[in-house]
Amino acid sequence: MIGTRIFAFSLFASLMVMAFVAPSSAADSCQPLVNAVSKLATTPTHIYASTGDGSDKPTNVEMIYIHGDVYGKVGSGWMRTNLKTQDMVAQTQDKEKGGSCRYLKDESVGGEAADVYSERSQSGEAQSQVWISKSRGLLLREETDISSGGKGPATHMSMRYEYSNVQTPKI
Numbered sequence: 001m002i003g004t005r006i007f008a009f010s011l012f013a014s015l016m017v018m019a020f021v022a023p024s025s026a027a028d029s030c031q032p033l034v035n036a037v038s039k040l041a042t043t044p045t046h047i048y049a050s051t052g053d054g055s056d057k058p059t060n061v062e063m064i065y066i067h068g069d070v071y072g073k074v075g076s077g078w079m080r081t082n083l084k085t086q087d088m089v090a091q092t093q094d095k096e097k098g099g100s101c102r103y104l105k106d107e108s109v110g111g112e113a114a115d116v117y118s119e120r121s122q123s124g125e126a127q128s129q130v131w132i133s134k135s136r137g138l139l140l141r142e143e144t145d146i147s148s149g150g151k152g153p154a155t156h157m158s159m160r161y162e163y164s165n166v167q168t169p170k171i
Contacts, residue, residue, distance in 0.1 A: 030100075030101040032117070032132055033101055033117055036130075036137055036138060036139045037089055037139070040065055040085060040089050040139070041065075041089040042085075043138065044066045044163065044166035045161055045162070045166060047161055048062055048160045048162070049061045049062070049158065049160075050158045051156070052155065052156060053152070053153040054153060054156070059074065061073065061074050064078075064169055065085045066166055067168065068085050069081075070083040070088060078169035078171050079171060099119060099121045100120050100122075102117065103115060103116075103117055104118050104129070106134075109133075112134075112140060114131040114133055114140050114141075115134055116131050126144060126146045126147075128142055128143060128145075138161065138163060141158075141159065143156075143157075143158055144156070144157045144158075145157075
């Protein structure tokens with residue numbers, strides 16, 4: 001069971017890094033995405049995610065970024081990872097240099113005004129829609145499809161970001 005949880009969390013962490021495709025050398029239209037990802041390193045964040053390929057029940061994962069540490073939960077137990085928030089952000093920004101993004105529309109997420117962006121990795125394997133708070137510049141939601149490159153079904157990942165009352169989990 002622990003091995004399954006660690007595998008699921010590792011898979012999720014890898015998918016999460018792939019999902020963020022805002023290039024660090026982005027044009028001005030992508031700068032809000034770059035800024036929002038950067039804020040994850042210093043803003044206590046609770047991420048609720050679901051990922052799957054449609055063939056099985058989705059895997060639900062939670063992550064907490066707090067005080068520079070990254071915690072993960074697959075199933076019922078939390079674990080502290082050896083990842084640091086600033087490392088996750090750096091990996092995210094380096095992963096897909098040369099990707100593209102564009103502003104799509106205004107929309108509301110949980111009553112909060114947001115800008116919606118479309119992102120695409122340079123390789124074209126990951127495509128996302130990302131909602132960023134207009135007032136705080138923080139990520140609110142993300143929907144990502146990751147192609148398997150013809151080696152199986154595509155993966156879909158839904159992520160919701162919360163910033164209120166984020167606490168270090170009890171391990």
